[in-house]
Amino acid sequence: MNQELENLAPSKRSAAITIFATFNILKEAGGQLPGKLVIERIRETVDFTEWEKQVYEKTGYVRWESLLHFYTIDCIKAGFLRKNKGVWYLTEEGEKAIKLGPVKLLETASQLYRHWLADNKDPRAKKGKEVEEATELEENKTQTQKANINLLEDQALSGIKDFIRSKNPYEFQDMVAALLRAMNYHTPFISPKGKDGGLDIVAYNDPLGATTPRLKVQVKHRPDASIPVDDIRSLTGLLNKDGDIGLFVTSGYFTSEANRSARESHRHIRLLDIDNFIALWQEFYNKLSDEDKNMLPLHPIFFLGSNE
Structure with missing residues (x-):
């Protein structure tokens, strides 16, 4: 692990690694892939810590998956990523952002998201010092809510697709x-x-x-x-x-x-x-x-x- 990643808080480090992996997976797949497959390929290629693999007691979600969904909101608002009907799309800007590396990519996405919030006169954009993920998730309820809904939508679509797959x-x-x-x-x-x-x-x-x-x-x-x-x-x-x-x-x-x-x-x-x-x-x-x-x-x- 490089020094830049080591200097990040655990939540940001996990997000930087999985976001970077997501972009590369989508690029290799031609720019789009069902979210379920993205998650599966990350699980197969990234070596997660026990902390990242922990399951939240209230929601039943795996920590690294929740963090990934949370920070994809930043990437979407930054114009790097799109999601539609369970399929994730890497934009042209997102493909270019891969060259930034995992840490700078996440920082850039978050910065562009804050600019988006400021343009929309959202008081959350004025937040200064970065805080730990647990605090950030609590303070930014709208983004957390969006991430959870995205996760539920992906799970729902996966269930429907699995049902169709089972048919002759x-x-x-x-x-x-x-x-x-x-x-x-x-x-x-x-x-x-x-x-x-x-x-x-x-x-x-x-x-x-x-x-x-x-x-x-x-x-x-x-x-x-x-x-x-x-x-x-x-x-x-x-x-x-x-x-x-x-x-x-x-x-x-x-x-x-x-x-x-x-x-x-x-x-x-x-x-x-x-x-x-x-x-x-x-x-x-x-x-x-x-x-x-x-x-x-x-x-x-x-x-x-x-x-x-």
């Missing part, structure tokens, strides 16, 4: 069809087991399919893989009528080339990865039939937010 391909296909019905589409064709000619679901705006758009849907249950561009091109080839729209749904993600192909296609192609699917399931959950809700049952919980 035909069960996931049925979930996609259920979502389309909740969005007021009719689903006269849902592929049975066996060859389907490339289409898994056909969905219409009306029972007869007389009005456009008509959705031709490809579903892939690949939670541990990214959909390649060739699969998108195959779906494009099936859109042979005016008013046909291609919809590709996966329980994983799409490669950057696949996303680009869909954007640039002469046909209307819409891609739904696991995060988009879950967001739509949440949005239209109340419109699902009771039977369809049971495919992926959710229970909403409301937390106190903030005015930021």
